[in-house]
Structures are given as C-alpha cells and as structure tokens.
Amino acid sequence: MSDELITRLVVGEPMRVQLGRPVGQRLEKQGGSQVLRWNAGAWISGAKPKAGSAPTATTFAVPLQKLSRLTEAASAAPRRIRWPMVGAVCAGLLVAASAAVLFPRQAQEPALPIAPIAPIAASGVVKVVSEPYTGEPRSPIPAEGLPIAAPSDAVAPAAAAAAQPPIPAAAPQAAQPTVVAAAAAGARVPAPAKAASEASKDGQPRPPAVLLDVSSPVVPRAAASKPAPAAAPAPAQLSTAQPAPQAVAAQVAAARPVSPPPARGPSGHGLVTITPDGKIAVFTNPKTRLPEQFKVGDTLPNGETVRSIDAKEGRVATSSKEYSLE
C-alpha cells in the first residue's frame, strides 16, 4: 500500500475550506484614484482614452524611484545654486584672465627705455688718448680744445682698448703673476726688476700683479743690501708715491691677476702693502681672495692679531708671525 493511500485513509480526502474575503490593497476594484493606477511598478492612467485620440498626458511611464530622484534633484537645484558664489567665481575668472593677458605684455616691455647710442664723433667731449690708464688724476679737458675724432679713430678697436681704463697691470702684465709665482718658491724674483724696467719705460710705477696669501708662512727678509732696490719696487707695487689707503686697496684689488694665485711658499706672502703712515697693513683674505685692511690690534683671517706695523722696513708683526714686504 502506497503512502498516498495510507494518507488518504488516515488523513482523508482533499477538502475545500473557505478562507473568506482577503484583506489587502486592490486598486482595481476598491478605493484609490480612478485616474492614476499603480501597476507593475508604474503609474498608469485609469481613464480610458477615447477611440482614435492620442494618449493623454496623464500617463506616466517613469518608475517611481526614478521619478523621486528627479523631483529631489529639481527641488534641490535652486537650493544648491548660490548666486553670490557664482558671482565670485565669475569675478575670479575675469581677474585671472586679465592678469594672464596683461602680465606677459609687461614682461616683454623693457624696464628702462633704451636710449639711442650717440656716435662718439658727434659728442665732441671725448678725447682719444692712446696710452694706458695709470690712475693719475688728469687735468680737465677743455671742451673747445678737443679735436673731433674721426669715426675711423673712434671705432678703432685697438685705440678703444687702449683708451679704456683697464685694470692696472691686467693685460700687459698678465705674464708677470706666473713669473712671480714660479719664482716665489724660494728665489728672488726678477719681477721687481721687471716692474722697475717697465716703470722706467713708461715713466710711472706700476704694481705687479701678485696675489699674496696671508696664511702662508713668513719668509725672513733678505739681506739689507736689497732694501733699497726692494724699497723701490715696493712703492712700485703701489703704483704711486702717495696713494691713499683706499686708493691702495682699490688698486690692489684692481691689480688682482686673472691667473691662479701663486703657490704658498716658505716666504709667507700674505702682506700686500703698508700705508706710508704705518697705520694700516693690507692683507689678502685667503677665503675671498680680496685685500683687506688691518690696523694694530685687528685680527687677521688666520686668527693672528696684528701687534705692530713698520712702514719703513715693511714689516708687520703679529702674535705668531712676522710678515714682510718683498
């Protein structure tokens, strides 16, 4: 006997039982709007269109979820748009655009007006002198006595180079520093004689281009027989007999050679010059390679203190060393 038969025997045959009227929403038959009906996730119009007429505008095919999103966006748009911010953004864009247009134009414009270069011949106040500049003050050139230079002379590169106030002992004495550097290792250098010869040639003393280092050891001064000839070149290094301390420093700075500084030797070159009054000694700063003035009591770049300055013998005594002029 199958289970079904047993079941039918035990439980019984199928029986129909009444449930009653269901409880729930029935838009088709009871309640709700007769115009719009919700069917399959969409609102549809309950009104039947007339035969042959176009669909009414009351038919909505947009699902409820999408419709709610659209309504939210539409209602939120006026709230999100803040007109003051929009105005501020537009103003900022306008300012940026104007700045981008104006600033490049200003950058292209020259800062200073470029004046036309007047021809030398037309100036009438320029005197062409074909001799090197020695730094001596010259007498004022009378305007009426100046010859008008010809254009060919004015533009001559050699004359122009000679008329320019070059750095003393720069071009013509470019070879001297190396000569002095080579001989500075231990022997006296014929540079002073060479400088003296050139000075005698030109008639004016000219300082040799020597770069002396303050930190190098001091070489004892040579025999007393040479102070006189050495004294002559020593002032020759100053280029004039009565230089002012500032002028000395300027000329020494101008006399700085282009070539590399000489090698430091046992002579201890560091002292450049001494003023005639014996108050100031000029030393070369090894770091900056520039001459600096020091008085008695000042501290040198190497840490030594200047104790005394002897202008007659060209000596400068410090706390640990004694510098002398060659």
Next chain:
Amino acid sequence: MSDSADSQSIVIDPASMNIVNRIAAGTVQRGNCHCQGGLLVQGRIEGVIEVTGGPLVLMPEGEIRGSIRADGEAYLFGTVLSEEDEKLSELEVAGTVFLAETLQAKANITAGAFKSWEGAQVEGRIRTVKRPAA
C-alpha cells in the same frame, strides 16, 4: 485557492501537501508532540507541538494550546486557545501563516509572512521575521 467575488477558499490535499499526521475530531492530545510531516488538527492538542516537513492545518473545528512551532506553512481555520494561566500561546511559523476568517486566536504569532482574510481574530502580538533567501 479560488477567488470569487467576495471570498476565497483553499483545497487541503493531504497527499500532495504531505500531511500524514492527523488529530481526529473529538481527540484530545496533551503533552509534547513532534510531527514529521504535516499535521491536520481536527480535535484538540495541547502542549509543546513541533511540526516539520509539512504544514500545520488547524481545521475550523480544531483547537490548539501551548507552544507550537512549524517550519512550513500554517493554515489556521480553527481556534488557538490561551494557556490555563491566561498566558498567551506562542505560535512560531517559519513560512506563511494563513489567517482565515474563522480563526480565533489568543496567541503571539511570529511568522515569515501573513495572509489575512476578513473576520480573523487574533489577540496577541503579530511579528514577521526575515526569512533567509531560498
């Protein structure tokens, strides 16, 4: 389930619905009852009732009291009585509970879903629980 203009009815077929247990009319069952398969109650059953593998069908003449638990559906046409100390009975159905028009229950019903018809009377808390996805 057939629909008429106003009311609906349902055919309970024990064979197809796997209803193999029956409390006949006039029968009173007290105690714990664990039914494997559906249960058709036409009599009266009290106590702790557990129905698995089939629906619980409480016929219009049937009565239930106590703590009832069914893992299928429950078709309630009859009466769910409160316990002797006036405490509401507890009915827990995992599936759908059909509250027919002839139901009179004094119980807290917890089910996955409810389907009600006009006239069903329930005194107690009705709670639905989220059923796991099939």
